[in-house]
Amino acid sequence: MALTRLLLSETLQRLGRPGVIGIALLASSLGLAVSTVLPSWQELARLRAKAAATQEYLRTAAARAPRADESPAGQLRAFYAFFPLHTEASESLSHMFAAARESRLQLSRGEYAIVTDRQTGLVVYRMTLPVRGGYTQIREFVAASLKAVPALALDEVTFERPKISETQVQARVRLTLYLRAAS
Structure with missing residues (x-):
């Protein structure tokens, strides 16, 4: 325990004040990144899964939908229905x-x-x-x-x-x- 404390104290003296501040900033930015980016990644994964499910639903719905009458008479009926x-x-x-x-x-x-x-x-x-x-x-x-x-x-x-x-x-x-x- 005393040896660990001695090594830590010696390392901090070698780094100096700028080094200690740098390590503190690095640790706080890492914590900030984890607390903000990780939830965003989880939300992105959730939205991608929802988009994939929606696209699959649209594909199956389009396959089940009746085909539009592509004949000229059918197109004319669709035009007038507007x-x-x-x-x-x-x-x-x-x-x-x-x-x-x-x-x-x-x-x-x-x-x-x-x-x-x-x-x-x-x-x-x-x-x-x-x-x-x-x-x-x-x-x-x-x-x-x-x-x-x-x-x-x-x-x-x-x-x-x-x-x-x-x-x-x-x-x-x-x-x-x-x-x-x-x-």
Whole structure:
């Protein structure tokens, strides 16, 4: 015991203060690495196992899923199935008006026209909406509307600022909602 203490004391004197500080820093960094990196490695292993299980599940689900009809007629049916029914127009419009509310805009009375396209068989619902607000508000409204209603298309946006000093702009937003006629 006394010999071990003597050897330790002699080694510490040989290392000096910088050596002792270096050894202490090395020991503390090793402890820090073990306490932070080891849990991260365990979490990474857990996430990799979960990802592998999910990929296996998707492979088996895809194998069991019915095959899509790849014929031209099947592709055309799938294309038309994308569009909402014309009876669901009010739901699509409510999403659009909700986007206006979220953008803090009030939509003025607009022009609405419904036309059935004879070539495609789609019901085309054209809207021209006068809007007054900030440029970013109008841009947010248009982006949110297009995101909320995938069958909605932006045809035109025109901005007008009556006076250069005004922060509000007057815009005219022309949108088209494509709907599927009842089968």
